[in-house]
Amino acid sequence: MARFSLTTPLYYVNARPHLGSAYTTMAADALARFARLRGDQVLLVTGTDEHGQKIQRTAQERGLAPQVHCDQMAAEFQALWEKLNIRWHRFSRTTDPRHGVIVQEFFQRVWARGDIYLHQQQGWYCVACEEFKDERELLPGRFCPLHPQVQVEWRDEPNYFFRLSRYQAQLEALYQQQPDFIQPEPRRNEVVKFVAQGLADFSISRLHLDWGFPVPVDPSHVIYVWFDALLGYLTALLEPGEPPSLAAAVRTWWPVDVHLIGKDILRFHAVYWPAMLLSAELPLPKRIFAHGFLTKDGQKMSKSLGNILDPFDLVATYGSDALRYYFLKEIELGKDGDFNEERFVQTVNADLANDLGNLLNRTLKLVHKYCDGRVPTIPVPQENPLAEYGRHLGEQVAQAYERLALHQACSLALGLAQRANKWMDEQAPWQLAKTGAQTQLAAVLYSLLEAARLAAYLLSPVIPQTSTRMYQQLGYAVDFDHDPPLAYGEHGQWGALPPGQAVAPPEPVFTRLGTAKIIKF
Numbered sequence: 404m405a406r407f408s409l410t411t412p413l414y415y416v417n418a419r420p421h422l423g424s425a426y427t428t429m430a431a432d433a434l435a436r437f438a439r440l441r442g443d444q445v446l447l448v449t450g451t452d453e454h455g456q457k458i459q460r461t462a463q464e465r466g467l468a469p470q471v472h473c474d475q476m477a478a479e480f481q482a483l484w485e486k487l488n489i490r491w492h493r494f495s496r497t498t499d500p501r502h503g504v505i506v507q508e509f510f511q512r513v514w515a516r517g518d519i520y521l522h523q524q525q526g527w528y529c530v531a532c533e534e535f536k537d538e539r540e541l542l543p544g545r546f547c548p549l550h551p552q553v554q555v556e557w558r559d560e561p562n563y564f565f566r567l568s569r570y571q572a573q574l575e576a577l578y579q580q581q582p583d584f585i586q587p588e589p590r591r592n593e594v595v596k597f598v599a600q601g602l603a604d605f606s607i608s609r610l611h612l613d614w615g616f617p618v619p620v621d622p623s624h625v626i627y628v629w630f631d632a633l634l635g636y637l638t639a640l641l642e643p644g645e646p647p648s649l650a651a652a653v654r655t656w657w658p659v660d661v662h663l664i665g666k667d668i669l670r671f672h673a674v675y676w677p678a679m680l681l682s683a684e685l686p687l688p689k690r691i692f693a694h695g696f697l698t699k700d701g702q703k704m705s706k707s708l709g710n711i712l713d714p715f716d717l718v719a720t721y722g723s724d725a726l727r728y729y730f731l732k733e734i735e736l737g738k739d740g741d742f743n744e745e746r747f748v749q750t751v752n753a754d755l756a757n758d759l760g761n762l763l764n765r766t767l768k769l770v771h772k773y774c775d776g777r778v779p780t781i782p783v784p785q786e787n788p789l790a791e792y793g794r795h796l797g798e799q800v801a802q803a804y805e806r807l808a809l810h811q812a813c814s815l816a817l818g819l820a821q822r823a824n825k826w827m828d829e830q831a832p833w834q835l836a837k838t839g840a841q842t843q844l845a846a847v848l849y850s851l852l853e854a855a856r857l858a859a860y861l862l863s864p865v866i867p868q869t870s871t872r873m874y875q876q877l878g879y880a881v882d883f884d885h886d887p888p889l890a891y892g893e894h895g896q897w898g899a900l901p902p903g904q905a906v907a908p909p910e911p912v913f914t915r916l917g918t919a920k921i922i923k924f
């Protein structure tokens with residue numbers, strides 16, 4: 404059995420989860436679900452990044468011990484994942500004591516390679532990014548370009564540095580030899596250009612901070628939060644309860660197939676992380692895919708604009724399938740995308756309630772009326788436009804999922820339902836019934852049911868609950884959320900619906916949404 408592993412970023416716990424974190428995780432979950440349908444053994448890693456100054460300060464402001472604060476926030480992320488119907492396998496928390504052991508071992512390896520040295524660090528630090536900034540990139544008044552409300556802070560202290568510069572040539576060779584290591588293409592170009600300018604070593608320890616793991620060779624320092632957090636991807640791969648060691652962590656699931664991240668943290672993943680792994684003589688991840696940023700009504704979401712969308716409110720109002728569908732179908736993963744509530748409601752109603760839901764509903768009514776509530780028996784093979792479109796669809800959709808083109812996978816699958824509705828009107832099965840054209844009627848109804856089934860199956864990684872309702876009405880006793888996967892080799896093909904199968908009475912599979920104003924000002 405092939406293995407497929409992928410990760411979301413480990414999210415900072417300085418605040419409750421926001422829509423950006425929900426977005427990456429929904430996409431990762433859909434990819435993981437697709438891989439399961441294809442028959443892979445799948446591991447989806449998500450989790451929280453809990454150390455560093457930012458978290459320490461937030462805990463302080465809340466008057467809580469950092470660990471208590473982190474425990475509360477980690478629970479919030481897990482609660483949201485549950486509501487969004489995310490099926491994760493590992494939730495990596497960087498305050499897990501096992502993670503401390505992994506970080507220490509990794510540090511020692513890199514230390515033994517001679518890649519860590521003590522040096523004076525001077526520079527402007529953005530606590531929100533947990534990153535030093537070049538003076539040139541700062542906004543007037545020394546504000547961070549990514550956090551315009553946050554003023555950078557001057558640091559002048561001895562830090563341990565990682566010899567990133569030593570890996571420049573190896574990184575350049577990597578990008579050259581594996582052009583799909585960083586995706587999509589514009590992101591790759593960005594990284595190649597950045598590295599070509601020359602890589603500077605970066606500091607991997609902090610003085611005067613105690614919320615982190617101590618540097619093994621000098622406990623007056625703690626390990627820099629990013630050095631610590633990236634290693635959380637390895638710790639996550641330990642089996643539950645397994646004693647921590649790097650050897651155990653990389654044994655089964657490393658290297659992961661995809662690190663799915665947002666474009667703002669690309670440099671850490673595509674430059675720093677591979678260099679750290681090269682230094683520790685560990686294999687590199689196979690692919691890094693950076694998605695774009697979400698805006699609200701065309702504007703960046705921010706507290707000062709008061710236009711932050713709370714994913715808890717969204718999912719409570721609209722349900723998980725609707726959100727997953729909108730964000731994964733309407734926005735090309737890799738490009739920036741916008742959330743506008745009216746468009747959201749319109750899209751989801753048009754696609755899920757009308758195109759998919761009505762197709763099944765109308766067809767089931769006819770099947771109950773004319774075919775005794777059973778999938779009609781038909782002459783094989785069927786030759787009609789739906790069969791023709793459906794015959795290649797499984798393969799096309801699979802390719803789209805494999806390229807992480809979730810929007811395309813959705814459009815292709817939905818396209819079948821749209822064609823089916825149109826074709827139903829053209830064929831007018833109710834007329835065929837009147838004229839007694841029973842064979843033709845059976846053939847038409849079979850193809851319509853089959854179109855609904857295949858579309859539901861191919862969309863199940865994105866809208867598992869709607870797909871489950873559709874499958875159950877088509878007479879299958881399955882639940883896409885719980886049951887072992889229905890094999891793609893069979894269900895991803897046109898013609899899998901067994902003639903004679905009893906179908907259920909039609910029930911709405913997706914309740915139309917109304918617009919609720921949920922934006923908080």
Ligand code: MSP
Nearest residue numbers: 412413414415423424452632633664665666696697
């Ligand atoms: N803790 C680090 C990641 C460490 S991974 C070893 C971090 N955390 S984060 O919580 O700040 O960000 C997590 C993810 O949310 C990033 O991938 C980021 O791109 C994403 N998003 C934050 N705001 C976003 C939008 N407005 N839109 C889409 N994604 C955004 O960085």
